[in-house]
Amino acid sequence: MLGIAALALAFFAQKAAAHGGVLFYSIGGTWYNGWSPYNTPTGQTTIQRPWSSYNPIQSVSDPTLACNDDGTSGALQLTASAVAAGTKITAYWNNPWPHPYGPQLTYLAQCPGTSCTGVNANTLQWFKIDEAGLLSGSIYAGSWAAGLMITNNNTWTSTIPASVPSGAYLIRFETIALHSLPAQMYPECAQIQITGGGSLAPTTAELVTFPGGYGVNDPGLTVDIYSNQAQTTYNYTIPGPPLYAGAKVS
Structure with missing residues (x-):
């Protein structure tokens, strides 16, 4: 018979396997380890903002929605320096990722000053790059971006727009799982320094805060993908603001 400790470990392993987050990044061919959420924070140095749980965020008003944390940088926070505008950044989700139904989204937020270290993510304005x-088919039986992420070795690659002004930024990769309601949001953030950028600032309409960027009644978060209506619905509204005008979609 398993002891209490063994049972607890088995339960934890099952729970962790059902969810997850971004564990690594590749930026212009350079590999960066992410945060290890279930290890001690002592001594961890990474470009990723600290986060503590594989569990999803299921409320649009959750104070951790910006970066799956309290908004603060780590004690030994790093920044990926000299990320040229136009560079591709790949986020690696834990393998296996179990949720193939839902959208993939990537945001940037520019920090005041020369560094994002010490800047609370909840105070920033984000724009979607x-x-x-829904890539094809019906909401009920179609192919989704999250499924494509899984097919691509649990990765999603986004391009830093060439028109983005240079400066210190947080990049926010997010997958939203629609297999249950409320929808499950999985955002993670990393610090980058964009160089060689352009001069196209995001418009007011393109900027949001987190929380605040999604609404409780957003159709992209409240859709029931198993309903009768979903079987004959072929359009899906991605939550959040309109794309930044200079975005180059993956």
């Missing part, structure tokens, strides 16, 4: 939702 990449999005993909």
Whole structure:
């Protein structure tokens, strides 16, 4: 018979396997480890903002919605420096990722000053540089961007728009799982320094805060993919603001 400790470990392993987050990044061919959420934070140095749980966020008003944390940088926070505008950034989700139904989204937020370290993510304004939702077929039986992410070795690649002004930024990769309601949101953030950028600032209409960027009644978060209506619905509204005008969609 399993002891209490063994049972608890088995339960934890099952729970962790059902969810997850971004564990690694590749930026212009350079590999970066992400945060290890279930390890001690002591000594962890990474470009990723600290986060503590594989569990999803299921409320649009959750104070952790910006970066799956309290908004603060790590004690030994790093930044990926000299990320040229136009560079591709790939986020690696844990393998296996179990949720193939839902959209993929990528945001940027520019920090004041020369560094994002010490800047609370909840105070920033975000603009969307990449999005993909229902790729083909019906909401009920079609192909989704999250499924494509799984097919691509649990990765999603987005391009830093060439028109983005240079500066210190947080990049926010997010997958939203629609297999249950409320929808499950999985955002993670990393610090980058964009160089060689352009001069196209995002418009007011393209900027949102988190929380605040999604609404409780957003159709992209409240859709029942198993309903009768979903079987004959071929359009899906991706939540969040309109794409940044200079975005190059993956």
